[in-house]
Amino acid sequence: MDAIDLHSINPWEVSFLREEVGGYFAHGIEFAPGATVLDVGANVGVFSAAVYERLDGDVRIFAFEPMPPLYETLERNAREFFGGALTALPFGLSSAEDELDFSYFPAATIFSSSLRDAGNVEAERKRVTASIVEMIRRGGLGSAARRVPAPVLRGLVGRKLRVMRELETHRVRVRPLSAVLDEHGIDRIDLLKVDVEGAELDVLHGIEDRHWPLVRQAVVEVEGWRRHRDSIREVFEAKGFTVTAEQDPIQEAADIGMVFAVR
Structure with a gap:
């Protein structure tokens, strides 16, 4: 990559x-050569x-x-x-x-x-900050970062994401x-x-x-996730898919999740 x-x-x-x-x-979710x-x-x-x-x-x-x-x-x-x-x-x-x-x-x-603009970007920044902090706490960006106390992490990540105002x-x-x-x-x-x-x-x-x-x-x-999960699931179920909806703690912090649909 x-x-x-x-x-x-x-x-x-x-x-x-x-x-x-x-x-x-x-x-x-899997696929073979030629997909x-x-x-x-x-x-x-x-x-x-x-x-x-x-x-x-x-x-x-x-x-x-x-x-x-x-x-x-x-x-x-x-x-x-x-x-x-x-x-x-x-x-x-x-x-x-x-x-x-x-x-x-x-x-x-x-x-x-x-769906993001100057009117909602600050709320979005806080949501994204929460997700990245949770990912770091679970070792997503290396073992050293996860040892940083959560309040300090929130401050560091929040400052980093001030770029979302631009x-x-x-x-x-x-x-x-x-x-x-x-x-x-x-x-x-x-x-x-x-x-x-x-x-x-x-x-x-x-x-x-x-x-x-x-x-x-x-x-x-x-x-x-809380608003749209069921609607997404219903679209696929109506088309004959077997559906799995999943949200891990990192995604929960950001109110996102994953829907997997397989024939």
Whole structure:
């Protein structure tokens, strides 16, 4: 994974993404060489790189990233690391064709979203701080950091995340997934991975009934877990999936969790 360009995101984000990636491959999520994988909310391609390496490059990946600064790096990684296996797409997914204002945090890119803005960013910063502190306390960033007392950690992480106050607004395109499937002739989805910072239901509502049989399995990071978990679960159960919903203590601190759906 070190071969992909990670310079456009901060080192702590790299650590966070790498820690997060392992959690996607659980509860029956598996795939064989030749798989087709959709990486929705790709950032610069850390999850895609993990999939590529697991399958020794024998995979077809479609990676969606609407933020122009991140897409630029993702597209370069597609050319220089993935050997033609990854198609980088410069838009997000939603329930319909549209253009939306996205808040982009240059120093905390993984939290960029159409649902964050200057009005709620302080509450978001506190939520994210709680999650990162819990991850550190459980050894997620090394054994030395976990020995720091929790109040000190909260202060350190909170100060680090003040960079979330520095945001840019980008007008970006979003599209329904069904339109993309038609456009690219995608006739199977061995894994649909969705990490879109609160817009998960919009992504799923962009899949028409005729395309749901193409989806073999999915893993979705759900933001606003208490409000949205059941709705996400119901979408997949209605389409015939076996669903597992899981939240660990780190995710609980941030009110997020994971939904795994397998045929």
